[in-house]
Amino acid sequence: MADHVHTQIRTAAVTALTGLTTTGARCYPSRIYDLADANLPGLRVYLDEESVTPDTIHAPVVQARRAVLVVECCAKANSALDATCDTMSKEVETALAAGLGVAGKNIPVTLTASRFEREPGSTTVAVKRLLFDIEFFTLANAPDLLT
Amino acid sequence: MTAPAQDSAISMAILSALINSTATFSGSTFGVVFDNAFADPLGMASSTPSCLAADGDVSGVSQGGSLTVNSVNYIVRELRPDGLGLTRLILEAA
Numbered sequence A: 001m002a003d004h005v006h007t008q009i010r011t012a013a014v015t016a017l018t019g020l021t022t023t024g025a026r027c028y029p030s031r032i033y034d035l036a037d038a039n040l041p042g043l044r045v046y047l048d049e050e051s052v053t054p055d056t057i058h059a060p061v062v063q064a065r066r067a068v069l070v071v072e073c074c075a076k077a078n079s080a081l082d083a084t085c086d087t088m089s090k091e092v093e094t095a096l097a098a099g100l101g102v103a104g105k106n107i108p109v110t111l112t113a114s115r116f117e118r119e120p121g122s123t124t125v126a127v128k129r130l131l132f133d134i135e136f137f138t139l140a141n142a143p144d145l146l147t
Numbered sequence B: 001m002t003a004p005a006q007d008s009a010i011s012m013a014i015l016s017a018l019i020n021s022t023a024t025f026s027g028s029t030f031g032v033v034f035d036n037a038f039a040d041p042l043g044m045a046s047s048t049p050s051c052l053a054a055d056g057d058v059s060g061v062s063q064g065g066s067l068t069v070n071s072v073n074y075i076v077r078e079l080r081p082d083g084l085g086l087t088r089l090i091l092e093a094a
Helices: A005-017 A081-096 B003-018
Strands: A027-029 A042-054 A062-076 A100-102 A105-107 A109-119 A125-139 A142-146 B021-025 B028-039 B046-054 B066-069 B072-081 B086-093
Touching: A005 A027, A005 A042, A005 A062, A005 A081, A005 A100, A005 A125, A005 A142, A062 A081, A081 A109, A081 A125, A105 A125, B003 B028, B003 B046, B021 B046, B046 B066, B066 B086
Parallel strands: A027 A042
Antiparallel strands: A042 A062, A062 A125, A100 A105, A109 A125, A125 A142, B021 B028, B021 B066, B028 B046, B046 B086, B066 B072, B072 B086
């Protein structure tokens, strides 16, 4: 049995976002621990909320899924911090523009919102959080397969 | 001694007892209580340097000015006087 499609999507996103000019290999899926200086500038990637709608009546039900893929552009600097986050955002948006290839299918990825946060400190930190809408279908009894 | 004067005297006594670092501003040197605790704003490891000083020692310091603490250069980002003779300086690495 393959991984849950969420895992496959997240893995595909990390693959697409690894090696970008500004962040290189510093792309972290589902990271819960602090990013140290060596991890910055970096990207945190995770799937957030998802809505699931039954698309058929008979079992196994086809599920229309809409999930939010979050990419956080994280940086730390005392100058040009906004511009650095914007550059990271540009690279991420460009990398995901063609969608994600998952198990031989293409999942469209649509940017729906972004939010910028910064906090002071010895060195100022900032996160530009990009929210992407992704839509896909699975069968209720096979959440590891895209239909 | 008036109440405000008493408060100020107490603040100065406490400051004197707690001074742990030397700061330099515009050629003059004075004692401060320096703190640089770990912090993790927005999930990134960082620290929050600040120092507590007597109002009189930092009267010439302004936002954006330079301050050296323990031979490390900082930019003063905020000045927070407590109204009792002490000012906390919020610092950023220069």
